Amino acid sequence: MNAIQRAFLETPIGFVEINCTGKGIRSIDFINFKVKVKRTPACLKDCKDQLREYFGGKRKQFTIPLDLEGTPFQLKIWNELLKVPYGTTITYLELAKRIGDEKALRAVGGANANNPASILVPCHRVIGMDGKLVGYAGGLWRKKWLLEHEYAFAQRDLFYE
Numbered sequence: 001m002n003a004i005q006r007a008f009l010e011t012p013i014g015f016v017e018i019n020c021t022g023k024g025i026r027s028i029d030f031i032n033f034k035v036k037v038k039r040t041p042a043c044l045k046d047c048k049d050q051l052r053e054y055f056g057g058k059r060k061q062f063t064i065p066l067d068l069e070g071t072p073f074q075l076k077i078w079n080e081l082l083k084v085p086y087g088t089t090i091t092y093l094e095l096a097k098r099i100g101d102e103k104a105l106r107a108v109g110g111a112n113a114n115n116p117a118s119i120l121v122p123c124h125r126v127i128g129m130d131g132k133l134v135g136y137a138g139g140l141w142r143k144k145w146l147l148e149h150e151y152a153f154a155q156r157d158l159f160y161e
Helices: 042-055 070-080 092-098 103-114 140-151
Strands: 003-013 012-019 023-029
Touching: 003 042, 012 042, 012 092, 012 140, 023 042, 092 103
Parallel strands: none
Antiparallel strands: 003 012, 012 023
């Protein structure tokens, strides 16, 4: 079993906790408190650098190995999310169709909500069928920020809480 190491990164939308194993990134979670950023384990340096580049507008794709844990269905959804290009959005229905089961809408939404690696696995790029922002574990304001950062969601009036 690989030991999990962690680091913290301050971003424009709050602090994130990043966890990795020897195989790759296990999770990225938003945290709602400040932390003192200390030493960064070697397995997390590249991730922190790439996230800084993303937030700085210099990176559109991540090249960080992932080591996600989930059910086979969740892994299938998360792998499909990795194919959604920077600056674009898809609906939950489109995501369900991409895996070949448009009746699995609720399960797709559940897998999306349980994505352990926010930002790297771009669940923020999935929107409601009516084009509105729905569901984001980090908060809808963060989802809105990320999409606007990627120029995918310019219409502010579509945002609601």
